[in-house]
Amino acid sequence: MKEIIPVFPELSRSKKQVGGMVNRAISFTQGLPPLSLYIHVPWCVKKCPYCDFNSHAQKGELPEEHYLNALAADLEQTLPLIWGRQIHTVFIGGGTPSLLSAQAVERMMAMLRNYLNIWPDTEVTLEANPGTAEALRFKQYAESGINRISLGIQSFDDRALGILGRIHDSRQAIEAIEMAQKAVGRINLDLMYALPGQTLESCKNDIETALSFDTEHLSLYHLTMEPNTVFAKYPPSGLPDDDTSAALQDMLIELTASRGLEQYEVSAYARPGARARHNVNYWEFGDYIGIGPGAHGKLSFHDRIVRTAKVRNPESWMEKAVLRNGSHLAEERELESSELPFEFMLNALRLKEGVPVSCFEERTSLSLAGISRQLEAALKKGLLDADPMRIKASPLGWRFLNDLQGLFL
Numbered sequence: 206m207k208e209i210i211p212v213f214p215e216l217s218r219s220k221k222q223v224g225g226m227v228n229r230a231i232s233f234t235q236g237l238p239p240l241s242l243y244i245h246v247p248w249c250v251k252k253c254p255y256c257d258f259n260s261h262a263q264k265g266e267l268p269e270e271h272y273l274n275a276l277a278a279d280l281e282q283t284l285p286l287i288w289g290r291q292i293h294t295v296f297i298g299g300g301t302p303s304l305l306s307a308q309a310v311e312r313m314m315a316m317l318r319n320y321l322n323i324w325p326d327t328e329v330t331l332e333a334n335p336g337t338a339e340a341l342r343f344k345q346y347a348e349s350g351i352n353r354i355s356l357g358i359q360s361f362d363d364r365a366l367g368i369l370g371r372i373h374d375s376r377q378a379i380e381a382i383e384m385a386q387k388a389v390g391r392i393n394l395d396l397m398y399a400l401p402g403q404t405l406e407s408c409k410n411d412i413e414t415a416l417s418f419d420t421e422h423l424s425l426y427h428l429t430m431e432p433n434t435v436f437a438k439y440p441p442s443g444l445p446d447d448d449t450s451a452a453l454q455d456m457l458i459e460l461t462a463s464r465g466l467e468q469y470e471v472s473a474y475a476r477p478g479a480r481a482r483h484n485v486n487y488w489e490f491g492d493y494i495g496i497g498p499g500a501h502g503k504l505s506f507h508d509r510i511v512r513t514a515k516v517r518n519p520e521s522w523m524e525k526a527v528l529r530n531g532s533h534l535a536e537e538r539e540l541e542s543s544e545l546p547f548e549f550m551l552n553a554l555r556l557k558e559g560v561p562v563s564c565f566e567e568r569t570s571l572s573l574a575g576i577s578r579q580l581e582a583a584l585k586k587g588l589l590d591a592d593p594m595r596i597k598a599s600p601l602g603w604r605f606l607n608d609l610q611g612l613f614l
């Protein structure tokens with residue numbers, strides 16, 4: 206399934222001053238950004254050939270007990286960094302979190318309530334794979350506090366599902382949606398387009414089938430050949446060319462809009478009031494902690510912003526987390542203030558409506574005046590909207606998003 210992850214440059218990027226941006230001191234005087242929690246479940250039934258996530262084919266029984274103990278240890282070691290802060294949203298992603306038993310999810314949720322400030326109406330999403338869906342388990346997940354399910358459907362076309370190496374077929378996809386809808390009110394369906402051999406007609410069938418379930422949210426991803434995947438090494442034949450891909454995307458936007466789902470981000474479509482709050486927090490450059498193997502975090506403190514990444518290998522992470530000596534932390538890096546404009550724009554400009562100008566200062570603690578040269582250049586090229594109240598890509602900027610974001614490097 207396609208996991209939504211925040212966008213940020215490689216953690217290993219040079220710390221040197223970039224693009225002439227001047228390093229100013231980071232100082233949050235107006236309060237810190239909203240804080241989300243991401244939990245990574247690293248196992249899948251098998252690895253899909255296009256997937257570059259930290260997901261591993263499950264061998265034998267899932268080590269739930271060991272995993273939950275390590276998760277608790279990971280969280281405990283993170284707690285001193287977030288004392289007193291409210292958790293705004295929770296996302297349990299993977300991998301395939303729906304491989305976890307109902308009891309494991311219940312323990313996980315109890316642990317979160319025990320350790321963290323979580324309101325009863327906090328958005329708590331769990332990613333599920335239709336090939337591992339069970340009606341009773343979905344109901345039990347909901348009873349534990351999961352109030353949103355994100356289903357990795359990808360396609361309703363059995364031929365395409367076969368090429369994508371998915372473990373489910375279209376019948377299981379439909380059954381999983383119906384089970385999820387009975388269990389929780391809020392559903393997201395992940396679909397992919399620009400699939401091998403896909404035509405306008407077959408793509409239309411996929412989207413119309415997805416729309417027929419009337420879910421509040423759809424995530425529609427263009428299939429890409431990510432490095433270090435099977436597809437990168439052995440690309441499937443029949444991939445649509447750029448013109449066909451663009452036509453497919455235009456059709457998706459039209460079809461979803463005709464059914465009341467508005468595109469609000471590059472890949473996200475929602476009914477009014479039903480945006481994925483967790484993902485929006487990433488795109489608005491909010492804070493998040495990540496627990497579990499390979500999970501990333503971004504945390505603001507009154508005088509600095511720190512990015513973290515946990516050890517990727519599930520077994521090593523489990524072994525190290527329970528030692529409680531910090532060895533489960535693979536990377537920890539304080540961001541230079543000169544890096545923040547690019548990092549902010551990399552995320553915020555993905556939002557179709559952009560963000561209020563005040564968001565830049567609130568989330569980076571830097572003055573907007575510090576990037577006036579870049580803003581002016583973007584305006585001059587017609588890549589930014591001339592709205593003085595918002596930082597927002599123009600239609601041209603939306604088409605050439607990489608170029609626009611690159612101006613803030």
Ligand code: SF4
Pocket residue numbers: 206207248249250251252253256257258260299300301334357
């Ligand atoms: S099910 Fe999702 S996370 Fe697992 S291998 Fe396939 S795409 Fe990756």
